[in-house]
Amino acid sequence: xxxxxxxxxxxxxxxxxxxxxxxxxxxxxxxxxxxxxxxxxxxxxxxxxxxxxxxxxxxxxxxxxxxxxxxxxxxxxxxxxxxxxxxxxxxxxxxxxxxxxxxxxxxxxxxxxxxxxxxxxxxxxxxxxxxxxxxxxxxxxxxxxxxxxxxxxxxxxxxxxxxxxxxxxxxxxxxxxxxxxxxxxxxxx
Amino acid sequence: xxxxxxxxxxxxxxxxxxxxxxxxxxxxxxxxxxxxxxxxxxxxxxxxxxxxxxxxxxxxxxxxxxxxxxxxxxxxxxxxxxxxxxxxxxxxxxxxxxxxxxxxxxxxxxxxxxxxxxxxxxxxxxxxxxxxxxxxxxxxxxxxxxxxxxxxxxxxxxxxxxxxxxxxxxxxxxxxxxxxxxxxxxxxxxxxxxxxxxxxxxxxxxxxxxxxxx
Numbered sequence: 001x002x003x004x005x006x007x008x009x010x011x012x013x014x015x016x017x018x019x020x021x022x023x024x025x026x027x028x029x030x031x032x033x034x035x036x037x038x039x040x041x042x043x044x045x046x047x048x049x050x051x052x053x054x055x056x057x058x059x060x061x062x063x064x065x066x067x068x069x070x071x072x073x074x075x076x077x078x079x080x081x082x083x084x085x086x087x088x089x090x091x092x093x094x095x096x097x098x099x100x101x102x103x104x105x106x107x108x109x110x111x112x113x114x115x116x117x118x119x120x121x122x123x124x125x126x127x128x129x130x131x132x133x134x135x136x137x138x139x140x141x142x143x144x145x146x147x148x149x150x151x152x153x154x155x156x157x158x159x160x161x162x163x164x165x166x167x168x169x170x171x172x173x174x175x176x177x178x179x180x181x182x183x184x185x186x187x188x189x
Numbered sequence: 190x191x192x193x194x195x196x197x198x199x200x201x202x203x204x205x206x207x208x209x210x211x212x213x214x215x216x217x218x219x220x221x222x223x224x225x226x227x228x229x230x231x232x233x234x235x236x237x238x239x240x241x242x243x244x245x246x247x248x249x250x251x252x253x254x255x256x257x258x259x260x261x262x263x264x265x266x267x268x269x270x271x272x273x274x275x276x277x278x279x280x281x282x283x284x285x286x287x288x289x290x291x292x293x294x295x296x297x298x299x300x301x302x303x304x305x306x307x308x309x310x311x312x313x314x315x316x317x318x319x320x321x322x323x324x325x326x327x328x329x330x331x332x333x334x335x336x337x338x339x340x341x342x343x344x345x346x347x348x349x350x351x352x353x354x355x356x357x358x359x360x361x362x363x364x365x366x367x368x369x370x371x372x373x374x375x376x377x378x379x380x381x382x383x384x385x386x387x388x389x390x391x392x393x394x395x396x397x398x399x400x401x402x403x
Contacts, residue, residue, distance in 0.1 A: 157306030
């Protein structure tokens with residue numbers, strides 16, 4: 001009889017080796033979830049059109065887009081390219097960013113605020129700041145319109161003196177139509 | 190005598206031979222009979238047991254608070270069980286043979302709500318002042334979130350008190366006789382829960398200035 005048939009507690013357990021592809025996808029999923037999870041309140045609204053009105057489907061679509069479009073590198077060194085992450089998507093025309101002014105308490109963005117048949121002057125701008133390392137995000141609390149041509153945001157206390165990503169997008173007054181988000185860069189408060 | 194309630198393949202309750210069947214929070218268990226082990230524990234076993242005792246004794250008085258802090262995970266465990274497993278890997282500082290708790294690393298809650306930021310605490314006589322940033326910054330926090338504070342005296346190894354406030358209050362003041370003693374070492378933790386107590390933030394350790402916990 002084969003002696004290996006008997007259980008031997010001193011013998012280390014055989015770990016089932018997982019395939020390279022599976023490990024790579026698992027890591028990609030983990031990174032994407034960690035990045036998007038703190039932004040759930042924003043994504044639930046801004047991706048709602050892609051999620052057929054369902055908030056968790058909307059998050060799933062944002063997650064899928066991130067995994068397909070915003071991943072760099074190969075396992076085990078995969079990373080998220082924040083500049084390609086879409087925290088909002090839709091057909092509403094985006095704005096042209098002209099200037100970004102950031103100090104330790106306030107972030108101000110100036111953009112072209114022209115009205116067109118597709119883009120109303122009453123479309124509202126949303127500015128989001130986010131640090132995936134700290135897991136803290138914030139957005140503007142005052143309302144700014146496309147016609148204003150600028151938006152201002154108070155930087156959350158945890159992000160002051162820290163590097164963070166900033167995104168800007170538009171939605172119409174009924175929050176039914178959204179624009180694709182524009183990445184403003186990695187800034188330091 | 191054990192009873193098989195769910196048929197021949199079902200779980201059973203009670204003593205059957207050398208095992209006991211039981212059920213807790215809809216989880217069916219089979220436990221062996223308790224037996225006394227006379228052998229002395231190995232050094233690694235002794236260390237592990239010391240860690241279990243230390244962390245369990247620490248969390249025992251705040252079990253109710255842990256039910257709030259870990260409420261998302263308590264369908265099949267108590268808040269204390271979850272707190273134990275969340276904290277066990279990073280809760281200790283080990284200098285050779287002695288093991289002690291790593292107080293700043295302890296977590297009384299875990300969740301996706303954002304903590305306040307800019308937390309400060311200082312002592313004035315027997316009064317503890319705590320402040321935090323009350324702003325909501327548009328996402329991940331609400332004005333009516335409740336703040337839960339826990340104050341611990343390391344020297345006498347007991348919890349002085351637990352305090353509650355609203356996020357919008359931006360701080361609290363607490364007066365306790367014990368705080369007048371500057372030779373004692375105090376630790377303070379803060380976390381937030383939403384109005385429905387469904388979402389909670391992670392715990393933030395606040396070093397106390399003018400005290401001995403810096």
